[in-house]
Amino acid sequence: MSAVIETEALTKVYEGALKGQDVHALKGVSLTINRGEIFAYLGPNGSGKTTTIKLLLGLIFPTSGTLRILGKTDINSAAVKRNIGYLPEGAYYPEFLEGEEVLRFYGQLYGMGGRELERRISEVLDTVGLTHARRRLVRGYSKGMRQRIGLAQALLSDPQILILDEPTTGLDPIARKEIRDILVELRDRGKTLFVSSHELLEIELISNRVGILFEGELKTLGTIDELLTDRDVTVEIENTTTEKLAKFSEVGVAIEDSVDNRYLLRIPADTSVFKVLDMCRDMEIKLVSVRPRRETLEELFVRVVGAAGKVKENVQ
Ligand SMILES: Nc1ncnc2c1ncn2[C@@H]1O[C@H](COP(=O)(O)OP(=O)(O)OP(=O)(O)O)[C@@H](O)[C@H]1O
């Protein structure tokens, strides 16, 4: 695996006008992002996601710590810049330009031109599925199409790295799925994607690794499989009685749901599944299913951010 983005103890303090008003936006964040992965950068509002992105783009400078992109510490060199595509949060494109004119405009800003630019415009429009709408004014584009033209813009220089700030915020389920599919396809073609998001269900579906920020500190970092463990087990049973159900509560097993005469029992990770199954057999309760229940990314996020918030409350 080769590292595409590496940060070491990355720290950013925004200086306030007065003493004591400084904002410690990032506090020693160390991250490695590998080639060909979708890395999800998560955290509540104000936790430092956009600050990190601005640092990666060389728009602001770290207060301390180091940054290395494609092995280079000079992240403002043309070789690095050409290899980073960026889709800003809530990007805006001129309403009275056609889709392809938007791309021509950005291409020219990047120093591209002529047949090479026209070829590239056609390629990226194809990648984001907007070939049919290339001559339409952006004014007539849906939100999803606007995000796709934004992605096309980010892809113009055929960069190795794509940095996407909230790429699916405000989109309907179909438009989200379309963007998701494009991101996965880009990953499969070997691009590295750094995606900041609040859309946890979505991120869980597509990302390889996840980092969770809280108040400028990286609280959790790992692959989806490492982080979302099979924690609890659910057991579905049928035809039981209130007295029998009470026995389960006594051993710490919760009744999560019930429909008609079926009940869903949730066995916590620290309780033996076999003990519960033995109880079912002894009480002659019919078993319908036994399933491991994987934690969702949303639950992990709430757990990590909730715990970090509590620690802070106790310190204050
Ligand atoms: N230019 C700036 N000057 C001073 N403080 C700033 C500046 N930019 C951001 N901040 C502060 O730094 C902290 C981190 O902000 P940042 O925009 O990086 O968060 P975020 O994780 O992107 O949040 P969101 O999810 O709301 O987009 C916040 O407290 C914010 O108010």
Ligand SMILES: [Mg+2]
């Ligand atoms: Mg932000």
